[in-house]
Amino acid sequence: MPMELPKEKVVVIMAPTASGKSRLSVEVASRYPSEIINSDKIQVYKGLDITTNKITLEEQLGVPHHLLGNIDSVIHPELSAAEFRSRASSIISEISGRGNLPIVVGGSNSFVYALLANEFNKDLNVFSESGAQVCSELRYNCCLIWIDVSLPVLDEYIKKRVDDMIDSGGLNELAKFHQYDMLHLEPNVGLTKSIGVPEFKEYVSRYGNEMPSSKGDQKQKDLYDKAVNLMKENTCKLAKAQMEKIKFLKQRGWDIKRLDATKSFMALLQGSKNWSTIWETQVLQPTLNIVNSLLEE
Ligand code: ATP
Structure with missing residues (x-):
């Protein structure tokens, strides 16, 4: 009988939007020879880098990132979960072949499920x-890490992040x-479903990238x-x-390790250094312990 390959x-870092998964993934990747695969179904497309909150090149700290902003939505309007499974699994083989550790990071659980489930029905x-x-049987020898943040705390952080996003070029981009x-x-479809696109459609069609001024048109201010x-509301709904x-996946047998980032988010919101x-x-130290255990197996 042929020997089964290990x-x-x-x-795999699974976490809702705004919970700090990009930072955690880069911190892990800077300690082991690793490469990151994005599994956010909107961040796979080229464009809307600010609105979709893609990790910047500077923040990537030289760690190779895959399936991040390289799909042209004019040529390929919507990447299905099945296509993600096929593309991401080839990338995992290549990364492992180079002797590096693949780190899957993202918020789209339908993509994560498609990639990891041993049997997947598209x-x-x-x-x-x-x-x-x-x-519940997975195709890889995975450690699954969940960054949890209590929802009221995450909601407050999301609201602040949306304001920052608009101020730092988001309105112009939209x-x-x-x-x-x-x-x-x-x-x-695809990129046009990104949160921010439908919400700002009416505003930008009337006022373009012009910010409302405090002494200006009240109608413009209200629409903005x-x-x-x-x-903010739709991003909070997405996180939930x-x-x-x-x-749901944890309850159905996936061995997902929960790390609670609530206290650090509370400190951040209170302006504490x-x-x-x-x-x-x-968050970071327990993650490194989990990754070490996987690598020592
Ligand atoms: P669904 O089954 O609803 O598609 P999913 O788990 O496959 O859910 P999610 O990641 O939850 O995928 O994304 C659902 C929707 O949330 C997207 O279609 C989009 O509207 C929005 N969304 C997801 N990620 C982003 C992002 N980075 N920026 C803006 N909007 C996003």
């Missing part, structure tokens, strides 16, 4: 179809996207506030839905 080792969405069987890119893209609030999907020390103790 499964490839893969680190016609069944385990999260939305009642009765669909969750496959105005340009509506003015040029949307002309070549099918609505309601409406778009920002809707963006992503968190529920992680809990020691948030980083709390994060290192409560």
